[in-house]
Amino acid sequence: MIDLTEKYKEIETHWQEVGEELSLPETVRDREKFKRLARSHKELTEVVEAFRSRTKLAEQVSQAREMRGDSDPEMAEMAAAEFAQASADLEKADLKIQVLLLPKDPRDAKDVIMEIRAGTGGDEAGLFAGDLFRMYNLFAESQGWKTELISSSPTDLGGFKEVVFSIAGGKVFSKLKYESGTHRVQRVPTTETQGRVHTSAVTVAVLPEAEEVDIEIRSEDIKIDVFRSSGPGGQSVNTTDSAVRITHVPTGLVVSQQDEKSQIKNKAKALKVLRARLYDLELSKLDAERSADRRSQVGTGDRSGRIRTYNFPQNRLTDHRINLTLYSLDRVITGQLTEVVDAVVTFHQAEALKSI
Numbered sequence: 001m002i003d004l005t006e007k008y009k010e011i012e013t014h015w016q017e018v019g020e021e022l023s024l025p026e027t028v029r030d031r032e033k034f035k036r037l038a039r040s041h042k043e044l045t046e047v048v049e050a051f052r053s054r055t056k057l058a059e060q061v062s063q064a065r066e067m068r069g070d071s072d073p074e075m076a077e078m079a080a081a082e083f084a085q086a087s088a089d090l091e092k093a094d095l096k097i098q099v100l101l102l103p104k105d106p107r108d109a110k111d112v113i114m115e116i117r118a119g120t121g122g123d124e125a126g127l128f129a130g131d132l133f134r135m136y137n138l139f140a141e142s143q144g145w146k147t148e149l150i151s152s153s154p155t156d157l158g159g160f161k162e163v164v165f166s167i168a169g170g171k172v173f174s175k176l177k178y179e180s181g182t183h184r185v186q187r188v189p190t191t192e193t194q195g196r197v198h199t200s201a202v203t204v205a206v207l208p209e210a211e212e213v214d215i216e217i218r219s220e221d222i223k224i225d226v227f228r229s230s231g232p233g234g235q236s237v238n239t240t241d242s243a244v245r246i247t248h249v250p251t252g253l254v255v256s257q258q259d260e261k262s263q264i265k266n267k268a269k270a271l272k273v274l275r276a277r278l279y280d281l282e283l284s285k286l287d288a289e290r291s292a293d294r295r296s297q298v299g300t301g302d303r304s305g306r307i308r309t310y311n312f313p314q315n316r317l318t319d320h321r322i323n324l325t326l327y328s329l330d331r332v333i334t335g336q337l338t339e340v341v342d343a344v345v346t347f348h349q350a351e352a353l354k355s356i
Contacts, residue, residue: 007101008051015044039109047100054093060086099349107208107283108174113150113276114206117162119182121200126159128185128310129202131333133163136179138335145169150269151259164273166209173208178321178344180206181307188313197313201306209272210279217275223247224267229258246270253277322347 018041021027027034064086067079116132118125140147146168153161167176183202188195229243243258244266255277257270309318310329317329317340324343326332332340 011044011047011051015041015048018044043104047097050093050097050100054090054097057086057090057093061090098353102349102352105174105177107177109171110173110208110210111166111168112172112176112206113164113166113209113273114176114179114204115162115164116160117203117205118155118160119201119203121185121198123155123157123159124185124187124189124198125200125202126155126161127157127189128159128183128200129161129163130159131185132183132202132204133160133165135333135335135337136167136176137165139337139341140167140169140172142335142338143169143175145172149259150273151257166272168209173206175341175345176206177208178341178348179204184306184309186309186311186313207276207280208283210275215275215279215282217248217271217278221249222274223249226263229261242266244270246274248274248278251278251281253281319344 018037022034022037022041027037061083064079064083068076068083070076070079114136116129116136118129121128137147148166148168150164150166152163155161181204183204184199185202186197186199189198192198223246225245225247226241227243227245228241242261242263243256244263245254245256246267247254253274255270255274257266257273260266260269307319307321309316309320310333311318312329315327315329316325317332318325319340322344324340326339328336
């Protein structure tokens with residue numbers, strides 16, 4: 001590993017400076033600045049603690065190396081075992097530090113808005129959209145995150161044409177950003193009388209939730225229409241014009257919200273989604289590898305371009321990007337996603353390390 005002694009000294013000095021600035025009265029009064037510095041201090045603390053842990057491990061390796069030559073065979077054997085274990089731990093610590101020092105994605109600490117839409121497959125795609133919605137909700141619950149339904153378009157069979165919801169917690173985007181794409185399901189639909197396996201597709205978009213400091217929405221740039229909420233089949237579910245449709249004129253983005261009975265709440269939720277979509281669009285323009293068209297995040301919604309396949313007859317989940325196959329779909333679909341999410345994150349970290 002490259003000698004990072006000087007780098008560590010710089011980081012520890014900066015960590016101390018940020019800690020001191022956090023305690024200043026003027027910083028405490030400036031809520032946005034305090035929030036930004038607190039987040040930075042937390043990230044720096046993780047690096048500092050990793051370096052300190054590595055220093056202790058390096059000392060253990062050095063001591064065990066010397067003790068391997070002890071004249072007492074039993075002591076020498078114990079030292080050899082300790083040396084092997086400490087060396088392995090030191091290697092892991094080095095890798096952790098390298099990952100921590102990778103350029104940070106500025107969105108990683110953000111909460112997310114997740115959009116799930118049924119693609120190819122009709123009713124079965126809608127049912128699977130509902131399955132994924134429940135899966136992500138259960139996973140969020142296991143992580144101690146909070147979810148909130150923003151809008152939904154249910155199908156007659158209990159699925160969703162589309163469902164939009166927010167997930168708030170610690171570093172949510174860093175964990176879920178690789179869930180964006182086409183998810184393919186293979187199973188026998190409940191309506192299938194001959195037991196044939198059908199293939200359907202659902203698209204998932206994971207948008208970092210934008211704060212007002214990230215994206216300013218000017219009142220002159222939006223057009224707000226209000227209308228009466230309607231349920232399945234077009235029947236009215238509200239006697240007042242509480243539903244809200246917001247059009248962002250410069251981009252043409254349109255967000256509708258009618259799940260709440262209050263027009264004010266519907267407007268607030270619609271603005272939340274619009275801000276996230278505009279933020280994603282803005283970042284897309286800055287990233288040469290991503291298209292400004294946000295649909296590129298999830299593909300076309302057909303069976304091609306899939307990132308993951310859920311095969312129910314074989315109880316198999318396959319992530320095609322990292323060649324990961326697990327025969328535990330029954331657990332994954334109930335929210336036990338940690339193994340899959342961690343594997344994808346680790347893969348992308350390894351790819352990033354190769355490029356530096």
